[in-house]
Amino acid sequence: MTAIVEVEHLKKTYDSGFEALKGIDLTIEQGEILALLGPNGAGKTTLISAVCGITAPTDGKVRVGGHDIQDDWRAARKLIGLVPQEINLEPFELVMNTVRFSRGLFGRPRNDALIEKILRDLSLWDKKDSRINALSGGMKRRVLIAKALSHEPRVLFLDEPTAGVDVELRRDMWRIVETLRADGVTIILTTHYIEEAEAIADRIGIISGGQLLLVEEKAALMKRLAKKELRIDLQSPVDHIPETLSAFDLRRADDGRALIYTYDTTGERTGITRLLGAVQAAGLTLADIRTSQSSLEEIFVDIVKDGGK
Amino acid sequence: MNWTGIFAIWRFEMARFFRSIIQSVVSPVVSTSLYFVVFGAAIGSRIQEVEGVPYGAFIVPGLIMLTVLQQSIQNAAFGIYFPKFIGTIFEVLSAPISAFEIVMGYVGAAAAKAILIGLIILLTSFFFVDVRIAHPFWMLAFLVMTAVSFSLLGFILGIWAKSFEQLNIVPLLVVTPLVFLGGSFYSVSMLPPFWEAVSHFNPVLYLVSGFRWSFFGMADVPIGASLAAILIFTCACLAIVWWIFRTGYRIKS
Numbered sequence: 065m066t067a068i069v070e071v072e073h074l075k076k077t078y079d080s081g082f083e084a085l086k087g088i089d090l091t092i093e094q095g096e097i098l099a100l101l102g103p104n105g106a107g108k109t110t111l112i113s114a115v116c117g118i119t120a121p122t123d124g125k126v127r128v129g130g131h132d133i134q135d136d137w138r139a140a141r142k143l144i145g146l147v148p149q150e151i152n153l154e155p156f157e158l159v160m161n162t163v164r165f166s167r168g169l170f171g172r173p174r175n176d177a178l179i180e181k182i183l184r185d186l187s188l189w190d191k192k193d194s195r196i197n198a199l200s201g202g203m204k205r206r207v208l209i210a211k212a213l214s215h216e217p218r219v220l221f222l223d224e225p226t227a228g229v230d231v232e233l234r235r236d237m238w239r240i241v242e243t244l245r246a247d248g249v250t251i252i253l254t255t256h257y258i259e260e261a262e263a264i265a266d267r268i269g270i271i272s273g274g275q276l277l278l279v280e281e282k283a284a285l286m287k288r289l290a291k292k293e294l295r296i297d298l299q300s301p302v303d304h305i306p307e308t309l310s311a312f313d314l315r316r317a318d319d320g321r322a323l324i325y326t327y328d329t330t331g332e333r334t335g336i337t338r339l340l341g342a343v344q345a346a347g348l349t350l351a352d353i354r355t356s357q358s359s360l361e362e363i364f365v366d367i368v369k370d371g372g373k
Numbered sequence: 374m375n376w377t378g379i380f381a382i383w384r385f386e387m388a389r390f391f392r393s394i395i396q397s398v399v400s401p402v403v404s405t406s407l408y409f410v411v412f413g414a415a416i417g418s419r420i421q422e423v424e425g426v427p428y429g430a431f432i433v434p435g436l437i438m439l440t441v442l443q444q445s446i447q448n449a450a451f452g453i454y455f456p457k458f459i460g461t462i463f464e465v466l467s468a469p470i471s472a473f474e475i476v477m478g479y480v481g482a483a484a485a486k487a488i489l490i491g492l493i494i495l496l497t498s499f500f501f502v503d504v505r506i507a508h509p510f511w512m513l514a515f516l517v518m519t520a521v522s523f524s525l526l527g528f529i530l531g532i533w534a535k536s537f538e539q540l541n542i543v544p545l546l547v548v549t550p551l552v553f554l555g556g557s558f559y560s561v562s563m564l565p566p567f568w569e570a571v572s573h574f575n576p577v578l579y580l581v582s583g584f585r586w587s588f589f590g591m592a593d594v595p596i597g598a599s600l601a602a603i604l605i606f607t608c609a610c611l612a613i614v615w616w617i618f619r620t621g622y623r624i625k626s
Contacts, residue, residue, distance in 0.1 A: 117466060118463050120621055137469070138469040138471075139469075144467065146467050148463055152460030152461045152463060153461065154455075154461055155459070161385070161388060165381050166464060168377050168378060168381025168384075169381045169382065169465065169468045169470060170468050170470075171375040171377045171378050171470070172377065173377065
C-alpha cells in the first residue's frame, strides 16, 4: 500500500481565534475509502478545505500523491476532486457547460465522451441542456459530483454527500463510490450517517473538537468497541432479578418477560455459560435467546463522550 | 501556465454576457444614442466647434470612454463577486490555477466585453456624426489599455464588496463623477484656470485626452502623460491584486 494523502500535524486557527484543527495526523492509503465521522463543528470541512487549498493552514504539512500542497500545489490539486457540502452552482448556467468548465479549469483538454459517460452514470444525461436552477436538490448534488469527477481526480473528497438526499440518490452514490474504488480512486467522505460509513468505508476516522480521536479499520473498530447484548426471553415473567443473578450485568425488559445481559465481546470470558447456568439454577425457564451487536452509532456516541479514551 | 483553465474561465464569463445579450449590448447602444440626440443634436447645434472639431464628433471618444469604464468595472466586479456570493469560488480556489491566471481569465473576459461594447458604440456613432480616426492603432491601444486597467479595478472592487450595494456604490459615486468631470463632454481648456488645474488630478482626464488624441490629433494633456498615467494606474491595480491573493483578503478564510 502506498500513502496518497499524508497530513502531518495540521493546524488551523481562524482569525476569530477559533481553533478548528488542533494538530491532525492522518495517512490515507491509495484506493481506500475513508469515512470521517464527527459532530457538527468538529473540523471535518476545515480539514477538507485545508487539503484542497481553499483554506490556508496555520501550521503543518499536507502531501497529496507525494506533492506538497503548498510547494507543489499545481501537481497536488490536479489529483483532487471535491464535492462540497453546500450546493454551490451558477443558477443560470446549463448543466453541460458547468461540467465542461470544471474540466477546463483543472487544465484538462475537452473530452465530450468522458463527460457524457459521467453524466449518464449520474442519470444526468437527459438534463444536460437544463439550467441549474430548474433542477431539484438531488439533481443539483449530482451535478456537483459530475463537476468533481470531470477532471478525473485520483482522490475524491465528498463532504457530506448524502445529507438531505433521497434514498435513491444515496444508493446511486454508494454505487458510484464502488465504481470509483474499482478504478483505484481514493475516497474520503464525511458523513453524519453512521450506516453510510458502515456500509461503504474501509476505515473510519472520528473527529471531534478539531482532533482526530481515532482512525481504525471498520471491522477492528467495531470489534474493539462492540458490546453485545444477550436477550433471554422467559416462559413466565419475573418481578425482580433473583438474588443469585445479582453478580451479572442484567436488566429486566418487557415487564419482566425478558432479561438483557450486556457483555464485552473482546473479553476473555463472556460469562454466558455461567449466566445460563445461574438462570437455570434460579428456576427460570428459557423461552428464547437472542444476541445483538451495538451499532456504530452507539460506539460513536461513546467515543465522542469520553474523548477517544 | 494553465492556459486551458484561463480559457475556461474566460469562456464561462463570456457566456454570461451572451446569455443576457439584450441587457449587455442593446442598453449601452440605446443610452449612447440618447447622448448623441441630447448632447449632439439638441445642445451641440448651439455649441459650434471645439478646437476645430464639430461638437457631435468631439463627444464620441468621451462617450466611448464613459461606457468602457463603466462596463469594465461592472463586468469584472460582478464576474468575481457573483461566484463569491453564491459560493462557486471554492472550485476556482481548489483548481490548479494560479492567482495570476484567475485574474487573466476574469479580467480578460470583462475587458473583452467592454472593448466589444466600445466598438459597437463607435459603430453607432457613425450613424449620427462624421467621425474620423487619425491614429487607429493608438485608438485601439487606448481602448484595450483602458478596458484592462479598469477591469482590474473592477476585480478589486468585486473582491472587496460584501454586498450588492457596495458593488454598485463605487461606480456610481466615484467613477461616474470622475468621467463626467474628466473632460468627456468638453475640453478642460474651456474651464476657468483653477478648475482646469484641479482637473489634472483626475486620472480619467488622461485617458479621455489620450483617446481623443487618437481620433482628432488634439489633446488636453501631452500624449506621453496619458500613456504614463494609464501604465501607472495599471501597475497600481496589479499590485493590489497581487496583495489580495498573497494575503487571501476576503477570499480565503
